Amino acid sequence: MAALRTSSAPVTLPAKRDRSGPHPGTVRAHRYRWVIPWLFLAPALAFFAVFKFWPSIWGVYLSLFHVQPYLGDEWVGFANFSKAFSDPDLRAAVGHTVLDAAVAVAGSMFVGFLLALLLEAPARHVRILRTAVFLPAVTAMVAVAELWHALLFPGRYGAVNSLLGDFGVGPLPFLSSPNSSLATIMLVQIWKHAPYDMVIFIAGLVGIDRQLYESASIDGANAWQRLRAVTLPSLRPVTTIVLILGLIRGLRVFTEIYVLTNGGPGGSTESIVTTVYKTTVTNNDAGYASAISSLLLVATIILTSATLWWRHRRENA
Amino acid sequence: MARSAARHRVVAALAAAICLTTGLTACSSGTGGGGTATADASGPLKVWARAAGDSPKAFQAIFDAFTKKTGIKIETFFTLTDFEAKLSAAATAHDLPDVVFNDAAQLGNFKTQGIIRPVDKSKVAGADQLTPASWESAKDVQGNVYAVPFSAQANLLFVRSDWLTKLNLAPPKTWDDVAAVAKAFTTQDPDGNGKNDTYGLAVPGSTTRGYISWYWSTFFWQAGGEYFNGSNGKFSATVNTPEALKATQWFKSLFCDQKVVQPSSLNDTTTETNKAFQTGVTGMYYTGPYAFATMDATPIKGKYTVLAPPAGPANAKTLAEGTNIYLMAGNRPNAARQFAEFAITPEAQKLGMTAVPSATIVRLPVNSTVDAAASHNSDPRWTLAQQVYKDQGHYEPVSMPNWAQLRQTTSDALNGLIAKCGDPQAALTSLNDKLGSLLKQQGVAAG
Numbered sequence: 001m002a003a004l005r006t007s008s009a010p011v012t013l014p015a016k017r018d019r020s021g022p023h024p025g026t027v028r029a030h031r032y033r034w035v036i037p038w039l040f041l042a043p044a045l046a047f048f049a050v051f052k053f054w055p056s057i058w059g060v061y062l063s064l065f066h067v068q069p070y071l072g073d074e075w076v077g078f079a080n081f082s083k084a085f086s087d088p089d090l091r092a093a094v095g096h097t098v099l100d101a102a103v104a105v106a107g108s109m110f111v112g113f114l115l116a117l118l119l120e121a122p123a124r125h126v127r128i129l130r131t132a133v134f135l136p137a138v139t140a141m142v143a144v145a146e147l148w149h150a151l152l153f154p155g156r157y158g159a160v161n162s163l164l165g166d167f168g169v170g171p172l173p174f175l176s177s178p179n180s181s182l183a184t185i186m187l188v189q190i191w192k193h194a195p196y197d198m199v200i201f202i203a204g205l206v207g208i209d210r211q212l213y214e215s216a217s218i219d220g221a222n223a224w225q226r227l228r229a230v231t232l233p234s235l236r237p238v239t240t241i242v243l244i245l246g247l248i249r250g251l252r253v254f255t256e257i258y259v260l261t262n263g264g265p266g267g268s269t270e271s272i273v274t275t276v277y278k279t280t281v282t283n284n285d286a287g288y289a290s291a292i293s294s295l296l297l298v299a300t301i302i303l304t305s306a307t308l309w310w311r312h313r314r315e316n317a
Numbered sequence: 318m319a320r321s322a323a324r325h326r327v328v329a330a331l332a333a334a335i336c337l338t339t340g341l342t343a344c345s346s347g348t349g350g351g352g353t354a355t356a357d358a359s360g361p362l363k364v365w366a367r368a369a370g371d372s373p374k375a376f377q378a379i380f381d382a383f384t385k386k387t388g389i390k391i392e393t394f395f396t397l398t399d400f401e402a403k404l405s406a407a408a409t410a411h412d413l414p415d416v417v418f419n420d421a422a423q424l425g426n427f428k429t430q431g432i433i434r435p436v437d438k439s440k441v442a443g444a445d446q447l448t449p450a451s452w453e454s455a456k457d458v459q460g461n462v463y464a465v466p467f468s469a470q471a472n473l474l475f476v477r478s479d480w481l482t483k484l485n486l487a488p489p490k491t492w493d494d495v496a497a498v499a500k501a502f503t504t505q506d507p508d509g510n511g512k513n514d515t516y517g518l519a520v521p522g523s524t525t526r527g528y529i530s531w532y533w534s535t536f537f538w539q540a541g542g543e544y545f546n547g548s549n550g551k552f553s554a555t556v557n558t559p560e561a562l563k564a565t566q567w568f569k570s571l572f573c574d575q576k577v578v579q580p581s582s583l584n585d586t587t588t589e590t591n592k593a594f595q596t597g598v599t600g601m602y603y604t605g606p607y608a609f610a611t612m613d614a615t616p617i618k619g620k621y622t623v624l625a626p627p628a629g630p631a632n633a634k635t636l637a638e639g640t641n642i643y644l645m646a647g648n649r650p651n652a653a654r655q656f657a658e659f660a661i662t663p664e665a666q667k668l669g670m671t672a673v674p675s676a677t678i679v680r681l682p683v684n685s686t687v688d689a690a691a692s693h694n695s696d697p698r699w700t701l702a703q704q705v706y707k708d709q710g711h712y713e714p715v716s717m718p719n720w721a722q723l724r725q726t727t728s729d730a731l732n733g734l735i736a737k738c739g740d741p742q743a744a745l746t747s748l749n750d751k752l753g754s755l756l757k758q759q760g761v762a763a764g
Binding site for chain 1: 401402405406408409411413426429430431432512513514516522523524525579580581582583584589598646719721722725729732733734735736737
């Protein structure tokens, strides 16, 4: 960059070209230049349209029918929706899902934030550590769930129970008791998703101006006060993102539950999406399943919008 | 500027329309035309089977033999986990395959969906060679035949013979024996490693695919119970009888009082339960003859013995299952029928048993002229398996319009009962009500 500077005279740019009127030969190119971004977007848009938007719209449409693939669908209007509102099993599943989402999201945000604080540093050994800690987030949930299923064997000589036994803690039932199954699933989810939240929090932490910390220390703030007064407020937009992502992820929890417990024991870990899955595959009632899915979509949109609106108000308060 | 903004909107709308039409064309029905009831459409016979791993090779052996014999080419499709979903998609597109190999338990379901054709036994060559029991698994609630049986099996009791020897126990012959042996296996350290890490009975107690009720059915019938009572397409649920209570109390006590079942049972499918038996975590297991090959491939080969399931208070019935050949509502009914006729011949049944040793797609032959043991190096376990199927085999009520849904409800109830170690009578009464309302939904309720 230094090579460009000439000796003493300031560099003068040529006079700006006047682009207000039409220029011969460039009118057509100028008028259609805005098409170019749309052309770049078109393949992705087409992909999303075919595989995401259209199936979602079709699913909402199917919820108004008694779906029979070969014999033809029968119109039932809102019967599927009224069935959804009066189904006690679905209500229990909603309760489990909301509880699981709340605890797993809060837990993974908390643990993710702690990990981010610990591992936000440019040193190479910290980078290696960060990659290692991030590994659970990129493993396939099905494989992870199978491994945890084996590790959490509830007998005295299961892998985790042996470890606990060495500390004198009795064999815990983990997934095989309805009292601890949901809590165990929440722990597995926190283990898997906290590193993902950590990475987002690290990105947020890196973006905080170091001078704020310096001026806070000069004013006499200790580490805890710096955290409360500088770090947390600066992370508000990041926290909002992590919260919204977590909510969406939490409400549609499926793989962990399907592989670890299939909704059992005794229906204690049934979630909304496992109910939808069973309704479609076992009960052959794709119309009712679509109704539940549509309601889930509406709930997710409402919650996400509410979170964004609340954050918007807090920012501008 | 306003003009280009308006043009922006027009093109955005066009782009959305293009996306929509792309989606619509992606959704439109596939090809399906041609063929009447008497004349087949042209093209190869489309055969689907729910299989993975080595099983497709065994199917291919039968298909190749059929093509060699008749000249009819076969176009195959195999998948395991999402078979019903793919079949549903084909049904929606009115582009069904011509022949499907699937569990007998799917018969009522397929018939309710309208995707299978009734079978005229008199027009199927070789139909009289098949065992009567296998034809029962191919009928609907009215007694009309809707499939051609292909393979059958019944559960046997696998016991660790080395553990029996070490603890000086005789092979169990009654329910009390089973409970006593299970207790001994759990408390007396039969593998001699000084740790209390063994259990008596391996049970797949998960609700996945209805495993727990699938397993419990044997004891339910052995106590004299039956799922449904009725005839001519009208049934009532009968799972709250004293016989059902006796079976359920005994089953529950294994988990809750005696604690002789592997502790992870309530979340275990047959995959985990197989492992529990193969790795010496449990000492007894009710499973089918298809397990001989898989068990023999593990370190317990030669260390287990296979018995006929011990009798319960009323009888010695044991769970029987089968694979059927479904003739789908496709466009090549004559070729499909010819294929079914070939698949039940001794040649095809033997191929199914022996073509691929690790994948016996025919477990017990449905053709009564074929001897299973003869095709398995005169292994006496296969003779026992064939005899148990003949004498003790009892199918689930697969002819119900949606047996999978009824089985799932039963599994949920049993899994819930054992998870909380609750009251069996209350659980059975509530289950009976639920089954009754499902029968009504399925249109086969009496009264």
